[in-house]
Amino acid sequence: MVSTLEPQAKIEMARKRRLLPQGMGATLPALILVLVFFVLPVVALLTRSFTEPVTGLQNYVELLGSSTYLKIFFNTFFVSALVTVISLLVGFPVAWALAIMPQRGANIVFGIVLLSMWTNLLARTYAWMVLLQRTGVINKTLMSLGIIDTPLVMVNNLVGVTVGMTYIMLPFIIIPLYGVIRKIDPMILQAAALCGATRWQAFRAVLLPLAMPGIASGALMVFVMSLGYFVTPALLGGTANMMLAELIAQFVQSLVNWGMGGAAALVLLIVTLSLYALQLRLFNAAGQGRA
Amino acid sequence: MLLNFNTLGSWKWFLIAVTTLTSAFLLLPILFIAALSFGSSQWLIFPPPSWTLKWYEALFADPRWLESAWTSFRIALIVTVLSVLIGLVASFGLVRGTFMGRGALRALFMTPMILPVVVLAVALYAFFLKVGLAGTTTGFVIAHLVVALPFSILALTGALEGFDKSIEDAAVLCGASPLKARVLITLPCISHGLFSAAIFSFLTSWDEVVLAIFMASPTLQTLPVKIWATLRQDLTPVIAAASTLLILITLILMLLAAALKKGLKA
Numbered sequence: 184m185v186s187t188l189e190p191q192a193k194i195e196m197a198r199k200r201r202l203l204p205q206g207m208g209a210t211l212p213a214l215i216l217v218l219v220f221f222v223l224p225v226v227a228l229l230t231r232s233f234t235e236p237v238t239g240l241q242n243y244v245e246l247l248g249s250s251t252y253l254k255i256f257f258n259t260f261f262v263s264a265l266v267t268v269i270s271l272l273v274g275f276p277v278a279w280a281l282a283i284m285p286q287r288g289a290n291i292v293f294g295i296v297l298l299s300m301w302t303n304l305l306a307r308t309y310a311w312m313v314l315l316q317r318t319g320v321i322n323k324t325l326m327s328l329g330i331i332d333t334p335l336v337m338v339n340n341l342v343g344v345t346v347g348m349t350y351i352m353l354p355f356i357i358i359p360l361y362g363v364i365r366k367i368d369p370m371i372l373q374a375a376a377l378c379g380a381t382r383w384q385a386f387r388a389v390l391l392p393l394a395m396p397g398i399a400s401g402a403l404m405v406f407v408m409s410l411g412y413f414v415t416p417a418l419l420g421g422t423a424n425m426m427l428a429e430l431i432a433q434f435v436q437s438l439v440n441w442g443m444g445g446a447a448a449l450v451l452l453i454v455t456l457s458l459y460a461l462q463l464r465l466f467n468a469a470g471q472g473r474a
Numbered sequence: 475m476l477l478n479f480n481t482l483g484s485w486k487w488f489l490i491a492v493t494t495l496t497s498a499f500l501l502l503p504i505l506f507i508a509a510l511s512f513g514s515s516q517w518l519i520f521p522p523p524s525w526t527l528k529w530y531e532a533l534f535a536d537p538r539w540l541e542s543a544w545t546s547f548r549i550a551l552i553v554t555v556l557s558v559l560i561g562l563v564a565s566f567g568l569v570r571g572t573f574m575g576r577g578a579l580r581a582l583f584m585t586p587m588i589l590p591v592v593v594l595a596v597a598l599y600a601f602f603l604k605v606g607l608a609g610t611t612t613g614f615v616i617a618h619l620v621v622a623l624p625f626s627i628l629a630l631t632g633a634l635e636g637f638d639k640s641i642e643d644a645a646v647l648c649g650a651s652p653l654k655a656r657v658l659i660t661l662p663c664i665s666h667g668l669f670s671a672a673i674f675s676f677l678t679s680w681d682e683v684v685l686a687i688f689m690a691s692p693t694l695q696t697l698p699v700k701i702w703a704t705l706r707q708d709l710t711p712v713i714a715a716a717s718t719l720l721i722l723i724t725l726i727l728m729l730l731a732a733a734l735k736k737g738l739k740a
Contacts, residue, residue, distance in 0.1 A: 206571025213564035224601035277496045280489040283479045299500040301724045305701045306717030310503035320520045369477035411590025428592040435596045448593045
């Protein structure tokens, strides 16, 4: 007689009829997918770096001992750092303006940021390949203005990569920074002004420190994303400034050297994961500091 | 002072200048591509000497472009369905379940999002070569599903956490089976989560380049792979036409999402 049961007991019964212990079964399809097609292949690839062609650390000795590869590591860090710094310097004022602008203007700017972020990556990279080429609009304009006599080389080098990647990363720094600045209480800055702080003092001593958690986590995110970027460096960068992701692809695709490919992948993975761990710690520390 | 637009003084003009220039920097390349796709110059001279539709004609006349667009669409659609279904079931488990290690499991599900995609691409490529899935639609779907699922789980756990479970319990008390209560009560209530899971999954697959480059075969390639391969040869305006159509699709999806958000608020 189900109808005589207490309501609570009825819910309990319904719960008991569910699949496996307390919802665990429901996560199984996703878990199997992630284990079989994510964890297993990645672990297998990394293992190959220690076993191919023979067991040992020879791949790592070669990778970390050769000036060619060290130059690629350095270049990867350099480009990522450059892109991060530029994105931050440009993105901070934009995020700041967005947080305090009249609603209508902010909506337009936000729309543009989202549109550029959602536009197909290859379409954006193509646009910059065309804009920056020898006969592109930028060179033509600069020449007709008499600023330069011969076209500047802006693709297949550091300029191309930096412009192309900054273009892609800007939304990723503007949006989180906007969120952080928006949450800052304007009254705190009002108080700074009442206490006689100049704009510059208030900026350095109040606004910047309050925005720091956002700046740190946004910058780290852009840096980490840049480290592993493949498409834009491959299309806008030159062979002289190859980045780590291209190196991994090249080991596998052109050289069919799985051992070295796996080793380079592990290096990228370790750097990426340790930076994420750092970000989590920073983020938690910032959260605790506020509470 | 610094957070009030009207009392910023000269700083206000600095912020306005940087924001305007950045908006132009973000917007102009997109407009530029759209304009060039209608320009008659093979060498992408700007402003174009005259206007034409020939690049669009070339695009639609070439069966390889259409075929790759169809492949992209087909794969993205399968990925969307699977990602939402698996994500939904997993999210129920993660949010409602009481088993140990839920936090760790959730973190594990998110890792494909933070791992450099090139590492996953190379790893899956090696794996698929061994198990015979390289260059197949199944291989494509699995690869994209791995990177789409985190977005789906993120959107759906968020939606489920915001849903008051007692409403579902009320339906069970009124005689609905637990399954019926979920389908008829809970799902409509989290439809915004389902929608964003679907849209993010679709876009993740539709726009994905790196995994696709490794999964593609000469006979099976998605639109981004086709663009990538063409780009490596030359900068033909046909790519501008294809890109413009992609931008248009993005714009439509964005407006759709905005309209839906507005509808939710109203």
